[in-house]
Amino acid sequence: MFDALVPSSALQLIGFADVDAFRPIESMEDARSIPLDVTGFAAARAVVSLPACRIIVMRSFARILDAAYRMPGGMVILSMTDDLQVNSKGMDLDARSFVALRGNDECHFVEPQTNHHAMIILSPGLKDRGWFDHADDLRAYAANRAALLHTRQLVLDILRTASVQPFLFETTEAASHLQEGLLLALDDLFRIGMGPDRGTSVQGGRSTKLVQRIDDYVAAYPTSPIYTADLAGEFGVSVRTLSGAVSKVRGMSLHQYIRLKRLWATRARLLKGGGASVATCARAQGFHHMGEFAAAYRATFHEAPSDTLARGRRTGL
DSSP: OOTTOOOOSSEEEEEESSHHHHHHHHHHTTEEEEESOOTTOOEEEEEEEETTEEEEEEEOOSEEEEEEEEEEEEEEEEESSSOOOEEETTEEEOTTEEEEEEEEEEEEEEESSOOEEEEEEEOTTSOOOSOOSSBTOOEEEEOOHHHHHHHHHHHHHHHHHHHHOGGGGGSHHHHHHHHHHHHHHHHHHHHHHOOTTOSEEOOOHHHHHHHHHHHHHHHHOTTSOOOHHHHHHHHTSOHHHHHHHHHHHHSSOHHHHHHHHHHHHHHHHHHTOTTOOHHHHHHTTTOOOHHHHHHHHHHHHSSOHHHHHHHHHHHOO
């Protein structure tokens, strides 16, 4: 999908060979990823702007993703391949659906694998086409196969045109023509995909709030040991409810999730370099058994924590 493209004045094309190069993009867009596998990391992103919308096509990676979307004009996200696997707030989604949002929403995703998807961000000035019934609510819709394939093809055509004929995007007439074709395709996608309930709200209300409370607790007490029973008592829920919420929203056990968050926090500190030692960085995130920490770190990042620290001191990330 990306191999046939070259960057141009109309097409921004960026490849990322490691997660640290990808982080600045997320920071600009109020998103936060926890990669689930750093082996062979190879994310990519293509961006094209049209008069009243922006298209972002992404090759993602296995990760947990939290994103604070602020979309006053609305956005549509659809899979660009047939092998999509993603969970949003406990709901499994695949290539047979697309999602849409107008307004604001705190979205939580788990991608167990590399996915290819397109995000179409609409300008607030675009005339309302009757797509969004519910503000501030990410909703999933069943995707008609023919309408989805047509929309995918148009997105690819726009990217290829931007790559080889960027001058077309310099005139409002040509760019508006490309945009109109895409908007008509989205009209069909929404019209066919909307059943009587006009889409399913992607909500996992209680579970999502519990996971957010866990995130806040881990951030507030980075060095403290965390025991499931104590945490459940702190939140006034049963251990089963707490564990079930993390499994539903994050796709893993509570223990695995907390350890993963703390490993990534330790890695971020190691990459800052400076005069801190591996042990100091590890203990600052609640790891006190250095042997177990080193083994978990190597299993997650495929390098020793001392290697990460050395690279941080060299590059000053």
